[in-house]
Every structure is written in C-alpha cells, then in structure tokens.
Amino acid sequence: MKQLGRLLPLSALLLLLAGCGEVNLSALDPQGPVAEMQLSLIKLSLYIMIIVIVVVFVIFAIALIRFREKPGDTHIPKQVEGSKTLEIIWTTIPVILLLILAIPNVMDTFTLANVEADENSITVNVTAHQFWWEFEYPDHDIVAGQDMYIPTNTKILVNLEASDVMHSFWVPALAGKQDNVPGITNEMWLEASHPGVYKGKCTELCGEGHWLMDFRVISVERDVFDKWATNMIGPEQEPASQLAETGREVFQASCIGCHAVGGVGGNPASGGPDLTNFGEREVIAGFLEFNEENLEKWLRYPAETKPGNKMPPFNHLNEDDMKALIEYMKGLKVLD
Numbered sequence: 001m002k003q004l005g006r007l008l009p010l011s012a013l014l015l016l017l018a019g020c021g022e023v024n025l026s027a028l029d030p031q032g033p034v035a036e037m038q039l040s041l042i043k044l045s046l047y048i049m050i051i052v053i054v055v056v057f058v059i060f061a062i063a064l065i066r067f068r069e070k071p072g073d074t075h076i077p078k079q080v081e082g083s084k085t086l087e088i089i090w091t092t093i094p095v096i097l098l099l100i101l102a103i104p105n106v107m108d109t110f111t112l113a114n115v116e117a118d119e120n121s122i123t124v125n126v127t128a129h130q131f132w133w134e135f136e137y138p139d140h141d142i143v144a145g146q147d148m149y150i151p152t153n154t155k156i157l158v159n160l161e162a163s164d165v166m167h168s169f170w171v172p173a174l175a176g177k178q179d180n181v182p183g184i185t186n187e188m189w190l191e192a193s194h195p196g197v198y199k200g201k202c203t204e205l206c207g208e209g210h211w212l213m214d215f216r217v218i219s220v221e222r223d224v225f226d227k228w229a230t231n232m233i234g235p236e237q238e239p240a241s242q243l244a245e246t247g248r249e250v251f252q253a254s255c256i257g258c259h260a261v262g263g264v265g266g267n268p269a270s271g272g273p274d275l276t277n278f279g280e281r282e283v284i285a286g287f288l289e290f291n292e293e294n295l296e297k298w299l300r301y302p303a304e305t306k307p308g309n310k311m312p313p314f315n316h317l318n319e320d321d322m323k324a325l326i327e328y329m330k331g332l333k334v335l336d
C-alpha cells in the first residue's frame with residue numbers, strides 16, 4: 001500500500017507530461033504525415049507488447065494456481081521432457097508477431113528515408129549554433145533565424161548541419177528527432193497538415209544554454225509563405241517613426257555586424273540570427289515572451305538571461321537609445 005502511495009504522484013506527473021500536447025511538444029499529438037506514421041509504429045509495437053505481456057502473465061498465473069503444492073500432496077508430479085508441439089507453437093507465434101512488427105516498420109523506414117524532392121517540395125538547410133537555430137532556404141536565397149516558416153501540406157526536405165558542437169533537431173508534432181553533427185549533413189523530411197505553430201527543441205546536450213535552445217516551426221498557407229519568402233529577401237521597410245529611425249541608427253552602429261536585416265549585414269562565421277522579421281517573433285531568443293521589458297533585459301544582460309550564449313551585453317546604451325532601438329526592432333516585419 002505504501003508503495004502505491006508513492007506511485008500516485010508519479011502517475012499524476014506522467015498524466016501532466018502527457019498533457020504537453022497543448023504546446024505541441026508531444027509526439028503523441030501528431031500534426032503531419034511523418035509524425036503520424038511514427039506514432040502508428042509506436043502504437044503497433046505497444047499493442048503487440050501488451051498482448052504478449054497479458055498472455056504470458058495469464059498463463060503464468062494459471063500455472064501458479066493450478067499446479068501449486070496443495071495440503072496433503074505427497075507424490076511428485078509427472079515429469080515431462082520436451083514437447084514438439086509446444087516448441088512449434090512458441091517458435092511460430094513470436095515469428096508471426098515479429099513479422100507483423102517488421103513489415104510496416106521496414107515500409108515506413110523507406111518512406112521516411114525518401115528525401116527525394118517532388119514538384120512542390122522546399123529545401124531548408126538547418127544549422128544549429130550554440131544556442132540558436134538558422135534556417136537557410138537555398139531555393140529562395142534567404143536565411144531566417146529561430147522561426148522556421150514552412151508552407152502547409154508541402155514536403156519539407158531538411159538538411160541538418162551544425163557550426164560548433166553536436167545538437168539535435170526535434171519538432172515532436174511533426175517528426176522524430178535527428179542529430180546536427182559538425183561536418184556531416186543529415187537529411188530528413190517533414191510536413192505539416194495544418195497551419196499552426198509547432199514547438200521545437202534541441203535534444204542533444206550542447207553546453208550551458210542547451211535547455212533554452214528552443215525554436216518554432218510556423219506552418220502557413222502557401223500564399224502567406226510566398227509573401228514571407230519574397231519580403232525576407234529585403235530591402236527592409238522604412239522605419240515607421242522618427243523614434244524607430246533613431247533606433248535604426250543605433251542598430252547600424254552596434255548590431256549590423258552580427259545580425260542581418262533585409263539581406264544586409266550579419267556574419268556567417270560568428271554572428272547571430274537574421275532579424276529581418278524579428279518584430280513578428282512570439283518569443284525572444286527562442287524562449288522569452290516577446291515584450292519590451294524582456295527585450296531590454298535581453299539586450300542589457302544576455303548572458304544572465306540565457307547562460308553561455310554569444311551575444312555581447314549592451315548595458316552601456318543610454319535610456320533614449322535603448323528606447324529607440326526597441327521601437328525599431330518591434331517594427332521589423334515582413335508579413336504586414
């Protein structure tokens with residue numbers, strides 16, 4: 001009973017974790033054909049395992065009860081050695097079960113490994129950095145940071161790379177995880193069946209900031225995607241106010257060497273995410289809620305906010321410059 005009491009909080013925790021489907025960080029809530037295929041394989045193996053466990057335990061329990069030593073038992077039961085029939089039965093059943101498992105597994109493995117382009121597909125080269133994500137669209141000649149925009153119902157061919165250490169790309173609602181390894185390109189594909197925002201995470205311990213290395217896959221209708229891709233090329237829109245214009249000057253002086261906006265600036269070797277559409281982010285640096293207070297916190301104290309990241313602190317900026325910079329950054333949009 002005591003053990004049961006201990007197990008209860010654990011089961012409550014498991015139920016809570018299963019509820020993660022709400023933020024789409026769950027493989028049990030698939031939103032595209034790849035994740036659906038993978039979930040159905042998980043289910044198939046689970047059901048077969050459940051059947052095996054139940055049958056074995058029932059036979060075990062019958063044996064325990066029927067053949068237990070009863071009071072007054074004196075004779076030793078009949079000793080049996082070898083049974084051809086039984087041997088055949090318990091060889092055939094597992095072979096059949098393994099075939100039921102193997103056939104869909106092998107078929108789906110081939111489907112999942114098929115990274116051939118079709119007439120609609122789009123390629124995205126995903127480079128993982130400590131501790132942020134870069135999405136390059138070679139067919140469109142654009143680079144995006146942190147948010148991976150994809151058109152709905154389109155096969156997305158993903159090439160995984162890493163600039164420093166090993167990382168791992170995981171968007172549970174869309175596909176199983178795969179590693180980003182420096183010097184190697186791993187390929188996979190994914191597809192989203194509906195418009196939506198699907199959370200992703202780095203799942204390979206990659207340093208101090210690993211636990212905050214989150215990103216989003218944003219699935220939008222094809223026309224929205226086309227607009228996004230066209231406007232990401234640049235040039236950036238004119239700042240909407242005098243304040244934003246001043247902010248742009250601060251940005252040009254302090255930030256453009258690491259962060260590209262509208263195809264200008266940035267540094268492929270040691271820079272940060274492309275900020276062309278930064279004003280459309282829902283989170284800053286992958287995890288902080290997007291608001292002015294958090295943006296200022298990020299700009300002044302990046303190291304305290306996301307440990308180990310490579311953005312230098314800008315705590316020396318005066319109040320006016322900071323205000324202007326934030327106004328400018330909020331206005332960086334491509335879908336308006």
Ligand code: HEC
Nearest residue numbers: 130131132146254255258271272273284285286309310311
């Ligand atoms: C030495 C290069 C460097 C400079 C200079 C720099 N940054 Fe960064 N910045 C980075 C890196 C690297 C990251 C990614 C940090 C992470 O998440 O690991 C980053 C992240 C960011 C982010 C979060 C981006 C996102 O997609 O959510 C913002 C916003 C940002 N920087 C703004 C600025 C501004 C504004 C300036 C100028 C005042 C600036 N940065 C100067 C390197 C730099």
Ligand SMILES: [Cu+2]
Nearest residue numbers: 167202206213
């Ligand atoms: Cu990582």
